[in-house]
Amino acid sequence: MAKLRSKTYRLADNKSGESCMIKTGKKGSLTVFDEGAESRRAIRHCPNQKTIFMDEQDKFGLVEPIIFQYGYLEVASNQPITQRFLDAHPSNVANGGGWFEEVNEEQESKESILDDELRVDIKYAVRQMAKKKDGIHELSAVVAVLLDDVQEASNMGLESLKRIIYNEIDADCSYFTDDKGNVNIFDDDSIKRKYLILRAIKEGIIRKSPNNRSMLWTKDKKVIATAPRSIELVEYFSDYLTTEEGMLVLEEITRRS
Numbered sequence: 001m002a003k004l005r006s007k008t009y010r011l012a013d014n015k016s017g018e019s020c021m022i023k024t025g026k027k028g029s030l031t032v033f034d035e036g037a038e039s040r041r042a043i044r045h046c047p048n049q050k051t052i053f054m055d056e057q058d059k060f061g062l063v064e065p066i067i068f069q070y071g072y073l074e075v076a077s078n079q080p081i082t083q084r085f086l087d088a089h090p091s092n093v094a095n096g097g098g099w100f101e102e103v104n105e106e107q108e109s110k111e112s113i114l115d116d117e118l119r120v121d122i123k124y125a126v127r128q129m130a131k132k133k134d135g136i137h138e139l140s141a142v143v144a145v146l147l148d149d150v151q152e153a154s155n156m157g158l159e160s161l162k163r164i165i166y167n168e169i170d171a172d173c174s175y176f177t178d179d180k181g182n183v184n185i186f187d188d189d190s191i192k193r194k195y196l197i198l199r200a201i202k203e204g205i206i207r208k209s210p211n212n213r214s215m216l217w218t219k220d221k222k223v224i225a226t227a228p229r230s231i232e233l234v235e236y237f238s239d240y241l242t243t244e245e246g247m248l249v250l251e252e253i254t255r256r257s
Contacts, residue, residue: 004077008103009086011071012093019069022091022099026063028054032088032095045085052085068100119173121183126165129186130158138186139165141195148234150195150202193238196253205256208233224249 011020023030025044034041034053042054046061054061066073066082075082086092091099129135139161144153146168153161165185169176176185185191197215200206207218214226215237225246227236240246 004080006077007075007083007086009068009073009075009100010103011068011100012098019067020071021065021067022089024063024066024085025054030090032090043085043088045082047079047081049081052081052088072103073100115173118177118181118183119169122169122173122176122185123166125183125185126162126169130162136161142185142191144198145191145194148198150198190238193241193250194234196250196257197234197237197241200253200257203257205253 025042028042028044030044031040031042033039043052044054044057044061044063045052045066046057047064049057049061051057066086073086075086086100087094087102089095089097089100091097093099093101126139129138132138136158139158140153140156143156143161143164144150146164147153156164176183176188178184178188197206201208204218206215206224208214209216209223212233213229215224215233216222217224225237225240227233241250
């Protein structure tokens, strides 16, 4: 049997104010799937019982509230029923819910260390690129995409470019990695496409429509693609250029550049 330990739970996504109460199954409507029984069973928070399952609790079961204070709840090791109830609760993030989760300090420390190490790796890649003969152009391309402004990026010196990139790395280092967590800041096809788009707009090859929903050829004002309202135009157009139709557009933009 696993050794009992104290646990800390917290509400997810800043859902709480000063206090927040979660469902305790008092009316028998809170159910979970029990693999052993191969069926859904009602659970109820009764600390004076030996089980969380309502059909196994006796008539003396007393339902007690569960209240998070300022987003957190400490559950001592001598409260195993409350822990089991929270661990099985359908609103637990671990069970696909979205209300609360157990705080795993060891895992969070590990993830924090990995993020710190990743930031160091990305900044090292930036420093190495800055030392190359034409490295400033690569840095400028990245900053142009970050700022959505080719002209502003092209007017910056090396140190200013590095500062902008470093700030973004500190804010969200995952932007400069692939799906496997590898550093790809200067090999990201998405960044390269977005830079090409911004350059093409600056050079007058393509332009945005007045409502910023469509990308047009500047010369004949013909619409190339229109983005859904929920997606930013350059982001959408970048993905569009990876489609079979979009690749022809990409070739034409490159030819006109």
